[in-house]
Amino acid sequence: MNPNGIEEIISTLYEMIQDAKGIPFSSEKCSIERDKALDLLDELSNQLPGELKQAKTIVESRSEVINSAKREAESILKQAQQQARSMVSQEAIYAEAQNQANDMIKSAQDKIRDLKQVTNDYVDDHLRRTEEEIANALAEVRESRAKFRSLVNPQSKGSSPIIEEI
DSSP states (O other), X not given: OOOSSHHHHHHHHHHHHHTSEEOTTOSSOEEOOHHHHHHHHHHHHHHHHHHHHHHHHHHHHHXXXXXXXXXXXXXXXXXXXXXXXXXXXXXXXXXXXXXXXXHHHHHHHHHHHHHXXXXXXXXXXXXXXXXXXXXXXXXXXXXXXXXXXXXXXOXXXXXXXXXXXX
Protein backbone atom coordinates (compact mmCIF):
# COMPACT_ATOMS: atom_id res chain seq x y z
CA MET A 1 0.00 0.00 0.00
CA ASN A 2 1.39 3.38 -0.98
CA PRO A 3 -1.02 6.20 0.02
CA ASN A 4 -0.47 9.51 -1.76
CA GLY A 5 -1.19 11.98 1.00
CA ILE A 6 -1.52 12.54 4.69
CA GLU A 7 -5.32 12.67 4.48
CA GLU A 8 -5.39 9.32 2.67
CA ILE A 9 -3.13 7.71 5.27
CA ILE A 10 -5.30 8.98 8.10
CA SER A 11 -8.41 7.83 6.25
CA THR A 12 -6.86 4.38 5.82
CA LEU A 13 -6.05 4.22 9.54
CA TYR A 14 -9.64 5.17 10.39
CA GLU A 15 -10.99 2.53 8.01
CA MET A 16 -8.61 -0.05 9.45
CA ILE A 17 -9.84 0.67 12.97
CA GLN A 18 -13.50 0.88 11.96
CA ASP A 19 -13.32 -2.38 10.00
CA ALA A 20 -11.30 -4.19 12.69
CA LYS A 21 -12.77 -7.29 14.24
CA GLY A 22 -14.23 -6.76 17.68
CA ILE A 23 -12.78 -8.39 20.76
CA PRO A 24 -15.19 -10.81 22.45
CA PHE A 25 -17.03 -9.32 25.44
CA SER A 26 -15.99 -5.77 24.51
CA SER A 27 -17.84 -3.30 22.33
CA GLU A 28 -15.06 -0.70 22.27
CA LYS A 29 -12.00 -2.89 21.72
CA CYS A 30 -10.86 -4.40 18.46
CA SER A 31 -7.93 -6.17 16.85
CA ILE A 32 -5.93 -4.64 14.00
CA GLU A 33 -2.80 -5.65 12.09
CA ARG A 34 0.03 -4.04 13.99
CA ASP A 35 2.54 -4.06 11.09
CA LYS A 36 0.04 -2.48 8.72
CA ALA A 37 -0.84 0.25 11.24
CA LEU A 38 2.82 0.92 12.00
CA ASP A 39 3.62 1.08 8.26
CA LEU A 40 0.90 3.69 7.80
CA LEU A 41 2.19 5.70 10.76
CA ASP A 42 5.73 5.53 9.32
CA GLU A 43 4.43 6.76 5.95
CA LEU A 44 2.61 9.60 7.70
CA SER A 45 5.76 10.47 9.60
CA ASN A 46 7.76 10.47 6.36
CA GLN A 47 5.31 12.78 4.60
CA LEU A 48 5.10 15.44 7.31
CA PRO A 49 8.59 16.82 6.51
CA GLY A 50 7.38 17.33 2.92
CA GLU A 51 4.56 19.55 4.18
CA LEU A 52 7.05 21.51 6.25
CA LYS A 53 9.38 21.80 3.26
CA GLN A 54 6.51 23.22 1.21
CA ALA A 55 5.92 25.87 3.88
CA LYS A 56 9.63 26.73 3.83
CA THR A 57 9.51 27.06 0.04
CA ILE A 58 6.63 29.51 0.35
CA VAL A 59 8.61 31.62 2.82
CA GLU A 60 11.65 31.55 0.51
CA SER A 61 9.55 32.60 -2.48
CA ARG A 62 8.24 35.52 -0.41
CA SER A 63 11.84 36.64 0.17
CA GLU A 64 12.59 36.35 -3.54
CA VAL A 65 9.56 38.51 -4.41
CA ILE A 66 10.63 41.16 -1.90
CA ASN A 67 14.22 41.15 -3.18
CA SER A 68 13.01 41.42 -6.75
CA ALA A 69 10.79 44.36 -5.81
CA LYS A 70 13.73 46.06 -4.10
CA ARG A 71 15.92 45.58 -7.17
CA GLU A 72 13.16 46.97 -9.38
CA ALA A 73 12.73 49.95 -7.05
CA GLU A 74 16.49 50.60 -7.09
CA SER A 75 16.47 50.43 -10.87
CA ILE A 76 13.56 52.86 -11.06
CA LEU A 77 15.31 55.13 -8.59
CA LYS A 78 18.53 55.08 -10.63
CA GLN A 79 16.61 55.81 -13.81
CA ALA A 80 14.84 58.70 -12.14
CA GLN A 81 18.11 60.09 -10.82
CA GLN A 82 19.77 59.79 -14.25
CA GLN A 83 16.84 61.47 -15.91
CA ALA A 84 16.98 64.27 -13.36
CA ARG A 85 20.73 64.80 -13.92
CA SER A 86 20.29 65.04 -17.69
CA MET A 87 17.81 67.88 -17.25
CA VAL A 88 20.00 70.05 -15.03
CA SER A 89 20.76 72.51 -17.84
CA GLN A 90 17.55 74.46 -17.46
CA GLU A 91 15.99 75.25 -14.13
CA ALA A 92 12.36 74.65 -15.13
CA ILE A 93 13.16 71.36 -16.80
CA TYR A 94 15.24 70.34 -13.78
CA ALA A 95 12.38 71.08 -11.39
CA GLU A 96 10.05 68.97 -13.53
CA ALA A 97 12.56 66.12 -13.62
CA GLN A 98 12.94 66.27 -9.86
CA ASN A 99 9.17 66.04 -9.43
CA GLN A 100 9.04 63.06 -11.79
CA ALA A 101 11.88 61.36 -9.92
CA ASN A 102 10.10 61.90 -6.62
CA ASP A 103 6.89 60.54 -8.11
CA MET A 104 8.75 57.49 -9.39
CA ILE A 105 10.38 56.97 -6.01
CA LYS A 106 7.04 57.29 -4.25
CA SER A 107 5.47 54.96 -6.80
CA ALA A 108 8.27 52.41 -6.29
CA GLN A 109 7.93 52.65 -2.51
CA ASP A 110 4.16 52.21 -2.79
CA LYS A 111 4.68 49.21 -5.06
CA ILE A 112 7.17 47.66 -2.63
CA ARG A 113 4.78 48.22 0.27
CA ASP A 114 1.90 46.71 -1.71
CA LEU A 115 4.01 43.73 -2.83
CA LYS A 116 5.17 43.12 0.73
CA GLN A 117 1.59 43.20 1.99
CA VAL A 118 0.29 40.87 -0.71
CA THR A 119 3.24 38.52 -0.22
CA ASN A 120 2.90 38.54 3.56
CA ASP A 121 -0.84 37.84 3.32
CA TYR A 122 -0.23 35.02 0.84
CA VAL A 123 2.53 33.41 2.90
CA ASP A 124 0.61 33.84 6.15
CA ASP A 125 -2.49 32.22 4.66
CA HIS A 126 -0.53 29.26 3.28
CA LEU A 127 1.41 28.82 6.51
CA ARG A 128 -1.85 29.01 8.49
CA ARG A 129 -3.48 26.37 6.30
CA THR A 130 -0.39 24.17 6.44
CA GLU A 131 -0.25 24.58 10.22
CA GLU A 132 -3.93 23.65 10.52
CA GLU A 133 -3.49 20.58 8.32
CA ILE A 134 -0.43 19.46 10.25
CA ALA A 135 -2.19 20.10 13.58
CA ASN A 136 -5.25 18.14 12.42
CA ALA A 137 -3.10 15.30 11.12
CA LEU A 138 -1.11 15.21 14.35
CA ALA A 139 -4.28 15.22 16.44
CA GLU A 140 -5.70 12.38 14.38
CA VAL A 141 -2.47 10.40 14.63
CA ARG A 142 -2.36 10.92 18.39
CA GLU A 143 -5.98 9.86 18.72
CA SER A 144 -5.40 6.79 16.57
CA ARG A 145 -2.25 6.00 18.48
CA ALA A 146 -4.06 6.34 21.81
CA LYS A 147 -6.80 4.01 20.56
CA PHE A 148 -4.16 1.61 19.28
CA ARG A 149 -2.34 1.68 22.62
CA SER A 150 -5.57 1.04 24.48
CA LEU A 151 -6.04 -2.01 22.29
CA VAL A 152 -2.50 -3.27 22.77
CA ASN A 153 -2.20 -2.48 26.51
CA PRO A 154 -5.71 -2.54 28.01
CA GLN A 155 -5.97 -1.22 31.56
CA SER A 156 -8.68 -3.62 32.71
CA LYS A 157 -7.84 -6.78 34.71
CA GLY A 158 -10.00 -9.05 32.60
CA SER A 159 -8.09 -8.49 29.36
CA SER A 160 -8.67 -10.79 26.49
CA PRO A 161 -5.92 -13.21 25.40
CA ILE A 162 -6.30 -11.94 21.85
CA ILE A 163 -5.10 -8.48 22.88
CA GLU A 164 -2.12 -9.90 24.72
CA GLU A 165 -1.03 -11.74 21.58
CA ILE A 166 -0.92 -8.47 19.63
